[in-house]
Amino acid sequence: xxxxxxxxxxxxxxxxxxxxxxxxxxxxxxxxxxxxxxxxxxxxxxxxxxxxxxxxxxxxxxxxxxxxxxxxxxxxxxxxxxxxxxxxxxxxxxxxxxxxxxxxxxxxxxxxxxxxxxxxxxxxxxxxxxxxxxxxxxxxxxxxxxxxxxxxxxxxxxxxxxxxxxxxxxxxxxxxxxxxxxxxxxxxxxxxxxxxxxxxxxxxxxxxxxxxxxxxxxxxxxxxxxxxxxxxxxxxxxxxxxxxxxxxxxxxxxxxxxxxxxxxxxxxxxxxxxxxxxxxxxxxxxxxxxxxxxxxxxxxxxxxxxxxxxxxxxxxxxx
Numbered sequence: 629x630x631x632x633x634x635x636x637x638x639x640x641x642x643x644x645x646x647x648x649x650x651x652x653x654x655x656x657x658x659x660x661x662x663x664x665x666x667x668x669x670x671x672x673x674x675x676x677x678x679x680x681x682x683x684x685x686x687x688x689x690x691x692x693x694x695x696x697x698x699x700x701x702x703x704x705x706x707x708x709x710x711x712x713x714x715x716x717x718x719x720x721x722x723x724x725x726x727x728x729x730x731x732x733x734x735x736x737x738x739x740x741x742x743x744x745x746x747x748x749x750x751x752x753x754x755x756x757x758x759x760x761x762x763x764x765x766x767x768x769x770x771x772x773x774x775x776x777x778x779x780x781x782x783x784x785x786x787x788x789x790x791x792x793x794x795x796x797x798x799x800x801x802x803x804x805x806x807x808x809x810x811x812x813x814x815x816x817x818x819x820x821x822x823x824x825x826x827x828x829x830x831x832x833x834x835x836x837x838x839x840x841x842x843x844x845x846x847x848x849x850x851x852x853x854x855x856x857x858x859x860x861x862x863x864x865x866x867x868x869x870x871x872x873x874x875x876x877x878x879x880x881x882x883x884x885x886x887x888x889x890x891x892x893x894x895x896x897x898x899x900x901x902x903x904x905x906x907x908x909x910x911x912x913x914x915x916x917x918x919x920x921x922x923x924x925x926x927x928x929x930x931x932x933x934x935x936x937x938x939x940x941x942x943x944x945x946x947x
Contacts, residue, residue, distance in 0.1 A: 679770040681718065682707045683760055684740075686776050688911055691755060695781030698751070699832045700912025701932055702744035702758055702778075709739035715945035718742075721761040727754040735943030737927070745932050745940055749914070752783040752800065781910050786875075788895055790826055790919035793886045795875070795897065797905065804908075807901030808886025810878065812893040812920065816847065822922055823847070823871075826893050829924025830933040831868040831915040836906055840865035846872055863899070864906035868915050869929040875915065877902035 687703040688696050702724065710718050719734050724744055728751035736742050750756065756778045762771040785798045790811040797805045812826035843859040844850070851857060865876040871893075878885060878896035885898055895917070897905065914933075917924070926934035941947050 678767060680708075680768050681710065681762060681765060682771055683762070683774050686758070686774070688778060691777045691779035695779045695910050697833065697910040697913030698749040698780060698783045698785075699830075699914045699930075699933060700750070700778070700780070701832075701930055702756075704742050704744075704760065706740045706742075710736075711739075712945075715742075717765060719945045721764055723759045723761065724756065725759070726750065726756040733941045733944050733947070735932075735940055736945060737943070743932065747937050749783070750780050752780055754780050756780060782908075784908060784910065784913040786905075786913070786915045788826075788875075788915065788917040790828075790889055790917065792919075793888065795895065795901070795905075797908075799908070805901065805904060807897050807905065809875075809901075810881070810884045810887075810891055810896040811889040811917075812891050812922075813889045814920075816892075818847075824892055825920045825922040826873060826889075826891070826895060826917055827869065827871070827922050827924035827928070828917050828920045829931060831873070831917060831924065832930040832933070833909050833911055833913040833915060834867045834869075834930050835911060836864075836866040836909050838865075838906070839863055840874065840876065864897075864902040866906055866909045867929075868895075869924070869931065871928050875902065875905055 683704060684707040685703075685705040688694060688700055704722065715736055719736075719742065722734060722742070722744070724732055730746045730748060730750060732744055732746040734742050734744050744758075757775065758778065759773060759775040761773050762768055763773050765771065783800050786795060787798070788795045788809060788811065793809055793811070795807040795809045796803060797807065812824050814822050814825045816822065816824040840862050841859070842862050844854075844857050847856070849856045860879050862874075862879055863877045865874045867874050873893055873895070875895045875897060877899050881890060881896070882898065884890045885896065890896075912930070924931050924934055926932060932940065
């Protein structure tokens, strides 16, 4: 299934405030000695500290709001563009301190967005402190440093085999559940891509809804009289890409689960299996899908693990 509206993860905006400079008006005093500026007057006359760069958003949310999976990225969005010549200086001030150390690196994906990924998955059950020391950026003395602490939960690795039509969910290295599934059936070619095929690769869970509205509008079909039209309320939907892929409860057609691929690209599961997976899902959990000819692109959602470590580090301004 593909959804009509884009599911966005809950985000917390961090606002920086720019102070205004106060000006004093000179008073003419003929034949008088020059006025001596008092400390108070000097404070009034001093120019305001400048803020030329702040943070507009950080993903994921903090430790008191959610626990994240072992594949989670740190996504930092600035409130204005960072020029290429300034990115190394900015990146050097972004500090990540996990309780259980692991190598990691930043990658710039746009003029305002930089993403941190580790070389291997985070260790579960720990806290990770992120600090942006923006006050130390030259010319940015009015900015405040920003920090956020993340809580890493259990290690969830799900393996979806589209050829055997099975999903195996591992929790902390042990098989927790096997779920019969049905993946994308294929057969709809757009710009040389079979968009009805589920993408093979390392996905991350990005968000979830107890009920998601899914329609055929993603492929341009909005007329209810069109035989390809559909609009359905789908339970237990866990999103795994930007292109509309979910793990969700099958809307009927249960006889296909564990036997054949019949979806429009999503991973359909049994009612009990889908609800269980929804209940345990954390943003940043790993979902590995195999068996299809359609490859997952690294920038489709949070699919950053599609790049190997050398490829990922090439996006850093410090290397």
